[in-house]
Amino acid sequence: MKNSLIQKYNVPGPRYTSYPTVPYWDETDFSDEIWAETLKKSFVESNSSEGISLYIHLPFCESLCTFCGCNKRITKNHGVENPYIEGVLKEWALYCKILGEKPTIKEIHLGGGTPTFFSTKNLEDLINGIFVHAKKAKDHEFSFEGHPNNTSHEHLQKLYDLGFRRVSFGVQDYSEKVQKAIHRLQPFHNVAKVTFWAREIGYTSIGHDIIFGLPFQEIEDIIDTIEKTKSLQPDRLAFYSYAHVPWIKGNGQRGFNDEDIPKDDKKRMLYETGKKLLFENGYHEIGMDHFALKTDSLHEAFQNGALHRNFMGYSSSKTQLMIGLGVSSISDNWYSFAQNVKNLEDYYQILEWNKLPVFRGHLLTDEDLIIRKHILNLMCQFETSWENKESYFIEIPDVLLQLQEMENDGLLIIKDNSITVTEKGKPYVRNICMAFDLRLKRKAPETALFSMTI
Incomplete structure (x- = not known):
């Protein structure tokens, strides 16, 4: 059966x-004016009671991971950091002008790309620049995605000092054969090191992302990955299916042949095996493809009926208004969606015109x-x-x-x-x-x- x-x-x-979903947005009734109008309406309804969320897309990576479907720019030139931080802060200032009063920020999530591509100084300038025009909610939840290969102790300490308490590390799989196929060579030692650092510094929620259905992945690989994960005891896990969408991302997801990817029953067995092991090790299923220990806020939110889901994924708290900053980011004010331009040069050019870099949206x-x-x-x-x-x-x-x-x-x-x-x-x-x-x-x-x- x-x-x-x-x-x-x-x-x-x-x-x-x-x-x-984004492919079904109806752009005919959407305009910059409607976006601003619904944005202000949502802000008035939610700012004083629950605050707002910020998603900040940091698109740069030093190398291409061939499993990744995110919008990114591959470069080893770290001279790109300063102009990008300046661009994001300019975009934020434009939003604050529309909102008309200082927003209270409940959530910040730094995604990418690779947020830890950026220096600690530039990340500090980014967060401090955000709060020139805003204030922190008392129960704020700040999180970021860290690459185990380049997240330093200094990164973790600086972001902790800035109010971040949750970090998620992209693990994917510990098999060297799988890692070579997806161009993500990342030894267990690197993941263990950043996990221990985060725990020692005081992060209250440490997450690992694991993917099933990757090229050349076998049952033994899943077992080994979960066993190694067990030894590190992350507070929460995303254990999700590899999305093979090369028609969207072009050659970036064609570093292997289609026949190398587990399918149907074999792929499902990878998930069932991993899920069983997670259950045996004290993890509880939270929403779709997410697991958490009882002590994690995601588990508590699920139990209390407070779990929320938006473009950032699952969250333990809800905000009606989420503003996306940076290239390709998506914003959600509940009444309408808006997405920024995907091309970096276009993003900078539109900001030069003192306009929000939105290129499409949908009025619900x-x-x-x-x-x-x-x-x-x-x-x-x-x-x-x-x-x-x-x-x-x-x-x-x-x-x-x-x-x-x-x-x-x-x-x-x-x-x-x-x-x-x-x-x-x-x-x-x-x-x-x-x-x-x-x-x-x-x-x-x-x-x-x-x-x-x-």
């Missing part, structure tokens, strides 16, 4: 860091907001309900009809006004969300847009 379920449900599908409809809430519920709590009229939409009967086969397969339980994902159905939560995705159903993609769900 397990094999047939994988064959049946392993189809291309979104990861649902947003709804509507009333229907979008309802569907978005259901998908968030499923992704964060594995259940959703339409008991109140604000959560009901007229296509609910059609959605339930589509979900009937999944219920027959034991993946979920349908009640009068709700559905609950079963333990068996958790690996298929993306498929379940797709039944609610009205935009996807109304216009099926004619070309490859998404990675496989399994």
